[in-house]
Amino acid sequence: MKAVDGVKPAALAASEATGASRQRYVLVGLLFLHTVNTYVDRVCISAAAPDIQRDLGLSNQTMGYIFGIFSLGYGLFQIPAGWMADTYGPRKSLAGVVSLWSAFTALTGAAAGALSLLVVRLLFGVAEAGAFPGATRALYNWLPVRERGLAQGIFHSGARVGAALSFFLIPLLIGLLGWRGAFVACGLGGFVWVAVWWWWFRDKPEDHPRVGAAELNHIRGGLNEDFSAARRIPLGLILTSPNMLLLMFQALASNFTVYLTLSWLMPYLVSQWGTGAQVYAAIPPIVATLALWSSGWLVTWLYNRGHHVGSRTWVAMGGFALSAAALLLLTQAQSIGAFIALYSVALFCVESSLAPNWTACMDIGGEKSGVVSAAMNMVGNLGAALCAIVFPYFVAHVTLPYFAEASGTANSYFVFAAAINALAAVAWAFINPRRKLPDAPPPGQARRRVVVFIGALMLLTAGLIVYRVFFVK
Numbered sequence: 001m002k003a004v005d006g007v008k009p010a011a012l013a014a015s016e017a018t019g020a021s022r023q024r025y026v027l028v029g030l031l032f033l034h035t036v037n038t039y040v041d042r043v044c045i046s047a048a049a050p051d052i053q054r055d056l057g058l059s060n061q062t063m064g065y066i067f068g069i070f071s072l073g074y075g076l077f078q079i080p081a082g083w084m085a086d087t088y089g090p091r092k093s094l095a096g097v098v099s100l101w102s103a104f105t106a107l108t109g110a111a112a113g114a115l116s117l118l119v120v121r122l123l124f125g126v127a128e129a130g131a132f133p134g135a136t137r138a139l140y141n142w143l144p145v146r147e148r149g150l151a152q153g154i155f156h157s158g159a160r161v162g163a164a165l166s167f168f169l170i171p172l173l174i175g176l177l178g179w180r181g182a183f184v185a186c187g188l189g190g191f192v193w194v195a196v197w198w199w200w201f202r203d204k205p206e207d208h209p210r211v212g213a214a215e216l217n218h219i220r221g222g223l224n225e226d227f228s229a230a231r232r233i234p235l236g237l238i239l240t241s242p243n244m245l246l247l248m249f250q251a252l253a254s255n256f257t258v259y260l261t262l263s264w265l266m267p268y269l270v271s272q273w274g275t276g277a278q279v280y281a282a283i284p285p286i287v288a289t290l291a292l293w294s295s296g297w298l299v300t301w302l303y304n305r306g307h308h309v310g311s312r313t314w315v316a317m318g319g320f321a322l323s324a325a326a327l328l329l330l331t332q333a334q335s336i337g338a339f340i341a342l343y344s345v346a347l348f349c350v351e352s353s354l355a356p357n358w359t360a361c362m363d364i365g366g367e368k369s370g371v372v373s374a375a376m377n378m379v380g381n382l383g384a385a386l387c388a389i390v391f392p393y394f395v396a397h398v399t400l401p402y403f404a405e406a407s408g409t410a411n412s413y414f415v416f417a418a419a420i421n422a423l424a425a426v427a428w429a430f431i432n433p434r435r436k437l438p439d440a441p442p443p444g445q446a447r448r449r450v451v452v453f454i455g456a457l458m459l460l461t462a463g464l465i466v467y468r469v470f471f472v473k
Contacts, residue, residue, distance in 0.1 A: 099191065
């Protein structure tokens with residue numbers, strides 16, 4: 001292992017024997033709490049919706065606009081937020097965006113009507129766009145390649161924990177403080193996290209007073225390993241590379257299953273099996289949490305055994321392929337128990353692709369990991385918007401021989417999602433972080449490529465989200 005700032009490998013062994021520092025594990029824990037907070041603040045408006053509508057006299061349609069406008073700000077500002085994390089560092093960027101969305105969370109409690117709620121929730125979405133790109137850049141700075149898979153799994157599992165927690169926590173807070181006070185309390189929780197983050201975190205581990213020489217040597221010696229991130233590559237070349245385009249496609253594909261859990265699953269269960277079926281909707285997110293931890297562990301385990309590319313591709317390929325099979329079997333489920341069991345398997349398998357794909361963004365993006373992961377996440381959000389749009393259409397109109405011979409069920413949608421997942425599995429067969437990129441084009445051409453590419457993504461994202469928010473009934 002290479003020495004860093006004069007630290008020899010022998011010192012690493014001696015330090016580890018007496019107990020080396022483990023500050024990078026503290027970072028992973030802080031980012032786990034960060035994603036818990038992200039989703040508690042994001043989902044709390046759903047739990048408070050009946051009280052908000054009653055007090056402010058809002059219709060279901062208006063409340064739908066308020067729910068959806070978050071996606072507009074969140075989707076459009078992914079890449080700017082990623083650029084900010086790469087340019088100013090994750091310490092400043094995360095402190096800034098979490099402070100902003102915590103303020104907008106608290107201000108939600110001060111809303112006087114529909115217009116003020118629309119403005120506040122739009123700005124809340126803009127601020128939350130920086131949550132995952134900033135955290136990914138922090139993990140890139142602090143973790144050697146071989147540890148990033150498990151870290152990404154733990155970090156992202158906080159989103160599922162936060163979503164589940166909000167359904168218990170927010171009603172309790174509303175009962176104690178009212179819905180306005182509940183939003184203020186959630187906002188204050190974010191400011192507490194910011195205070196701890198600003199006090200503890202440093203953009204570079206060598207600047208942290210509690211990072212010992214042995215841990216620093218371990219981090220710096222494994223930052224790039226054998227992937228292309230060691231090279232300085234123009235952003236336009238990365239974003240339009242085959243690796244990145246395939247990563248974007250698989251992110252889009254995954255949300256045809258993942259986002260269904262957060263949108264149509266609960267009302268679909270009620271429509272098929274009656275009142276009371278909604279309690280089963282809590283099971284798949286719990287299973288998803290287990291998937292994120294186990295797949296992250298598997299990515300790290302495979303990498304440490306020399307399967308550097310396979311640790312990314314094999315886990316994701318297997319997840320998408322098995323999910324496709326589970327979704328096809330789901331079309332034959334007759335009872336709610338069988339449905340939830342098979343859907344949970346499908347979701348578990350798709351969620352298993354999350355740790356590999358965010359880790360691959362760090363492999364490919366290197367010093368531009370923030371904006372590269374943001375670009376993938378932006379396209380993933382297109383899949384979420386498409387899921388929300390096409391699911392009710394499939395249920396109402398699309399039939400298929402054998403699988404969905406009559407309308408009124410989601411069987412045709414599940415066949416469609418299975419096909420998309422199978423294509424994503426094929427896409428992963430061609431993703432290789434070791435693939436060398438061609439020589440960079442002239443600077444002017446590279447800039448134009450970035451502008452056109454990002455502009456097209458933003459227009460497509462805006463169009464889909466506006467259609468979803470304002471035209472889907």
